[in-house]
Amino acid sequence: MILKALFLIVVFAPFLAHSVDPVFNDDVLGLIVFKAGLVDPESKLASWNEDAESPCSWDGVKCDPLSHRVIELALDGLSLSGHIGRGLLRVQSLQVLSLSNNRLNGTILPGLTRLGTLQVIDLSGNNLTGSIPGEMFRQCGSLRSVSFARNSLTGRIPDSLSSCQTLVAVNFSSNQLSGELPLGIWYTRGLQSIDLSDNWLEGTIPEGIQNLYDARTVNLRGNRFTGWIPKDVGGCYVLKSLDLSGNFLSGTLPESMRRLVSCTSIRLGRNLLTGEVPTWIGGLTSLESLDLSGNTFFGRIPESVGNLQQLKELNLSMNHFTGILPGSIANCIDISVLDVSQNMLTGDFPIRVFRPDSAVAADSYGNLEVLDVSSNAFSGEFPASIGTLSNLRLLNVSANSIFGSIPTSIRALNRTRFLDLSKNKLNGTIPHEIGGAVSLEELRLEKNFLSGKIPTEIEKCSSLTSLILSDNNLTGPVPLALSKLSNLEYVDLSSNHLSGSLPKELTNLSHLLYFNISHNNLEGELPVGGFFNTIPHSSVSGNPALCGSVVNDSCPSVHPKPIVLNPNSSSDSGGGSSSSPNRHHKGIILSISALIAIGAAASIAIGVVAVTVLNIHVRSSMSRAAPPLTFSGGGGEEFSCSPSAGGPNYGKLVMFSGDANFVAGAHALLNKDSEIGRGGFGVVYRTVLRDGRSVAIKKLTCSGLIKSQEDFEREVKTLGKIRHRNVVSLEGYYYDPSLQLLIYEYVPSGSLHRLIHDASTDNCLTWRQRFNIILGMAKGLAYLHQMNVVHYNLKSTNILLDGSGEPRLGDFGLARLLPALDRCVLSSKIQSALGYMAPEFACRTVKITEKCDVYGFGILVLEVVTGRRPVEYMEDDVAVLCDVVRSALDEGRIEECVDERLRNSFPAEEVIPVVKLGLICASQVPSNRPDMSEVVNILELIQCPSEGQEDIE
Incomplete structure (x- = not known):
């Protein structure tokens, strides 16, 4: 069957866009050729037989009952991999193509929309790369729904999208799309749902959104949009869901939003929005979810919010709201999530929520599952009626009075x-x-x-x-x-x-x-x-x-009372004369503990002699037959320091490029005088190659957990392929069952930790130098994640600076060398990287993910901006940098946290967004942390306005 399929591909693939001999059924031929480009590990397509006269009985295939032509191909979640082949272009009557949640790679097949009957394309949840073909929407036929969500697509959204007037639903979410929105996107008037969330889109959101007369859902969450919310957004009268959260939008809520009376969900959290929340918000009576968190709204929470009686979720956290929590909220009897944390709300604890004699007490908050009023200035007595909230999953009233x-x-x-x-x-x-x-x-x-x-x-x-x-x-x-x-x-x-x-x-x-x-x-x-x-x-x-x-x-030991021998007693057991006090021998008083001490001393003495003899013997043996190191050059050709190379008793030293010989010889690799540092994974030494290059050699101290030599070498060679200007290069390695070394390029200017915290350093980093260090660290970490390498040990001592001040990430990926992280190793690493470790390291399974690195990066950002250590110990307290900066941000005094050595010579318009980004990266919840590729783009966006101003000046 496979040979037949390959034959068909070779013979007919060049002519798939043209007519074929009528003896071949077009649908059978097209689908068999399409299948040949796939890998089907679970044999889900076993029923697809090229000898069949019709494909209508094949799994995943649906035919028109009259024409018997294939109209639907639904192969969702079948673990298929491979590429989407051109064979599909032969299936001329196809209306629905759904290949979601597989492992397909390659690019989107151009020309799919030439199938004029195609109405639905769903390629979501795969590994597709490349850009979205512009031609797909120039002649889109009858296309109504298209989804490329959760892939790795790049490039811009094609301008031709706005010319496809038949489109009803578009979903390009969770990709890496960049650039600005096409200017005509809002003129695809038939659109009812558009989801472009979690991409890298930037620029302003263009006006004209009111032209989406039938829009029910608009989701632009998690991009880099700036500017104001479109003033005409209220023109989308039938809009049900609006999500613009996680961008850089500024300004106030546009007046036209008061017309969104059909909207059930408005999410504007994690932006730079400001102003007071208008009272007209209470007129949006269809709202079930309102999220304004993580902005800079101020003033009182309007009493009219109590009119939102359909409300199930209200999140006003991380703003600057003042005053009391409106008692009218008690009218929102269906609410399940109420979060007003991290504001400046005052007055008594919102006891009306729990008041048993309230007219609505019997039903009020019966559905409440999350209540978070933490980090405010509430006072009053903790309510005894708290037990009435029997459905609560989370209750947080911390940091109040x-x-x-x-x-x-x-x-x-x-x-x-x-x-x-x-x-x-x-x-x-x-x-x-x-x-x-x-x-x-x-x-x-x-x-x-x-x-x-x-x-x-x-x-x-x-x-x-x-x-x-x-x-x-x-x-x-x-x-x-x-x-x-x-x-x-x-x-x-x-x-x-x-x-x-x-x-x-x-x-x-x-x-x-x-x-x-x-x-x-x-x-x-x-x-x-x-x-x-x-x-x-x-x-x-x-x-x-x-x-x-x-x-x-x-701990004190419990010993029996000593046995005392009376020197005046007779040694005769008979009834003879008494002993004379003037006898020539002295009396003996010995206790059991004394006897034990004497015995122990004797044992120790014998042990010392035995160990000394053994040491002399071992040294003598080693001097007679010390195992030489086996060297390997960049070309992989092995050679030895002694006439006999290889064998189980010989270590192997491999350099990925250049000379494998050292100036001082192999015996000097671990010379105490050349030690330059110590870390959680080992001791670092410096030595010089014969070609003049200095290298840093790390002696791993966790040999007991190292994988086998085969696994160790495979992992190290993977790390050796990593080459980036912001990552320290791994130049080679040495393996012996009892000793493992990693050989890195030597970075001369020391660590970021020394530059920031060492009082003996005269140079004070400028803001521009600090920003470039943050950006360089982000780029290096994003590259590691792109290479599927988790750093795991991110901290300022592992950030090295080269001669030009460029940051270089060192000590990366060493967790790959360990089969598992046991509690002992984890504990020691937490101690060595205190303050940088993500909270999920406390999980019993210790699942190391890229999000752990993002947390450590966030702490590093705060460390670079403030010049303070992640954790500082004082006489009777401990200051956690993340908490200190977050409190300062909440209280509007973030500039006080900037390193005083900068002496106010920093642009606040850059510092504040950078600090906010650091706090977001250091979020307690892993899913709230951005990917490092997003962080790089955000930093570049933050930098651009200032650079432009400098150019003007």
């Missing part, structure tokens, strides 16, 4: 997964009824005035992964109940008044990644085993009575 006790009605929150009451003024005890919140996964009560014991009923919260109770006045022991919470990953009980000893059963917590009990009154021996074997000293400090190896204080 709420007082009172935690009510016993907390037991009714049996569906709540995230409960954060931290950073308030709560007092009293943690109620035993907390055990009723059985679905809790994260409980945060830190920085309050809570007292009493940790209730043992906490063990009923079996899903708990994070328990943060630090900075309170808790007393009593650490309960044994904690050891029964098998899913625990993060525990912080620090800065309380806990006493007693730690339950040894805590070692059974196999998922534990962080356990902080510092600054309490705990005593006794630390548990031995599991996480506690590697617990950091900082997590147990401030407990003077604790003992164990971690606190460098051995």
Whole structure:
């Protein structure tokens, strides 16, 4: 069958656009040729037989019952790969072509729309590349719906799109399309749905959108559009959904929006919009979702928002709203998500929401699943009627001034997964009824005035992964109940008044990644085993009575009382005369502990002698037969330092290019005098090749986790192919079962960390130098991600600067060399990259993704702008850079965070967007972080206006 298909391709492919011999059925021929270009790993197309007279019974094929011609080809989600072949052009009556959610690659087949009958094209969810053919829409026939979503398409949206008046739905989302929108795009008057989200589109959104008379959905989310929201947007009278979030739009809400009375969803979050929210917003009574988050809106939240009685989601977070939360919100009885966090709202805690005597209390907020009022200035007592919100999944009231006790009605929150009451003024005890919140996964009560014991009923919260109770006045022991919470990953009980000893059963917590009990009154021996074997000293400090190896204080042993031999007693067992006190021998008093000490000393002495003899023997053996290094040059030809090369006892040194010989010889590779740095993965040395090039050699310190030699060499050779001006090049490697070296190019000007934080450096980086460093880091990281390499160990000490000040990313991709990251390795890396590690590293499966790098990059951006370390330890507090900058941004004083060494010589119009970008990259939620390719484009967009101004000046 395969041979026949290949024969058909060879013979008939050149003539597919022309007529063929009528003895061949066009549809059979076209589909068989199309199939020949595919890879079908699951044999989903097994029914496709070239000997068939008709394809109408084939899987995925639908024919017209009268003409028996193929009118529909639906092969969605069949794991097909390969390219879309020209054989489809023979299927002349095709109306629907749906190949979504496969693995097809190559480009979009030009000329598809020559099939004048084609109405639907769906190629979404594949790996297609290249641009969208412009000819596709010049003669689009009867085409009504086209989707190229979730591919890797590049280039511009073709201008010819606006000439296809038959189009009803267009979806080009989640690609890499760039450039501006075609000027005539709004004149495709039949469009009902247009989705261009998550691309790199830029420029302003052109006026004329009101011409989309029938538009139901307009989605331009996640691009780089600037300027104002089109003033005529209100002309789309039947619009149901408008999503312009995640752009750089500025200005106020256009007046015409008040006419969008049919709209059910308006999403404008994460822009630069400003002004007061107009009262007419309450007239959009069809709204079910309103998202204005992440802008700079100010003033009061209008009372008219209570008119939106269909509202299910209201997100006004991360703005500058002041005043009280309108009581009219209680009228929105169907609301499920209410987020007003990170504003400047004041007044009493919005207790009317929970007031039992309210006229709407019985039904109000019965559907509420998310309530986030954190990081405001609310006060008042925590409501006892909180338990009426029985459907809550998330409750966050942190960082306010709420007082009172935690009510016993907390037991009714049996569906709540995230409960954060931290950073308030709560007092009293943690109620035993907390055990009723059985679905809790994260409980945060830190920085309050809570007292009493940790209730043992906490063990009923079996899903708990994070328990943060630090900075309170808790007393009593650490309960044994904690050891029964098998899913625990993060525990912080620090800065309380806990006493007693730690339950040894805590070692059974196999998922534990962080356990902080510092600054309490705990005593006794630390548990031995599991996480506690590697617990950091900082997590147990401030407990003077604790003992164990971690606190460098051995625990006292319990010994039996000494046995005393009386020197005055007779040695005679009979009843003879008494001993004389003037005997010539002295009395002997020996205890068991003394005897043990004498025996131990003797054993140690013997051991020292034995080790010394063994060392002499080993050194002698090594000097007689030290295994030489095997060298390999750039051409792959191996040669040896000794007459006999290769073999299992010989290491192998390979250089990807250039000379493999070193000036000082192989024995000097790891000379202590040439050490230039240490990192989480190993020690770095500098040496010189015979061709005069300096190289940096990293000796890996995790040999016990290194893959086999075959896997190691494969991964290293992959890393060796990476060449980019912002990435340190890997020049070669050395492999021995007990020693692995990576050989990098030497970058002379030191690390970014030294340049920013070393007080001995005289040079202060200008803003332009800092911006170029940020942009260079972004480009290097985007390139690594393009090559499917996750850096994993991103921090300022791993950013090196070359002679021209260009940043170079070093220490990348080393996680590829490890078969898995166990808790020991993870813990050490978290300590070495404190502040840069993404929160998802706490996940039990430790899934390393590119989004982890994006988080670290965001922290680096803030570090470069502020000149501060990611985490700074003060006398009685810890300052987390990300939190400090976010608070400053919320309070409108972001310029105070800029490195004071710049002395106000920086453009605020660049600094503020860069800081916002850094915070977005450092989002706690991975899906909220942009891709690095998007970051590069955003930075270039931020830079362009200033460069233009400089040119004018």
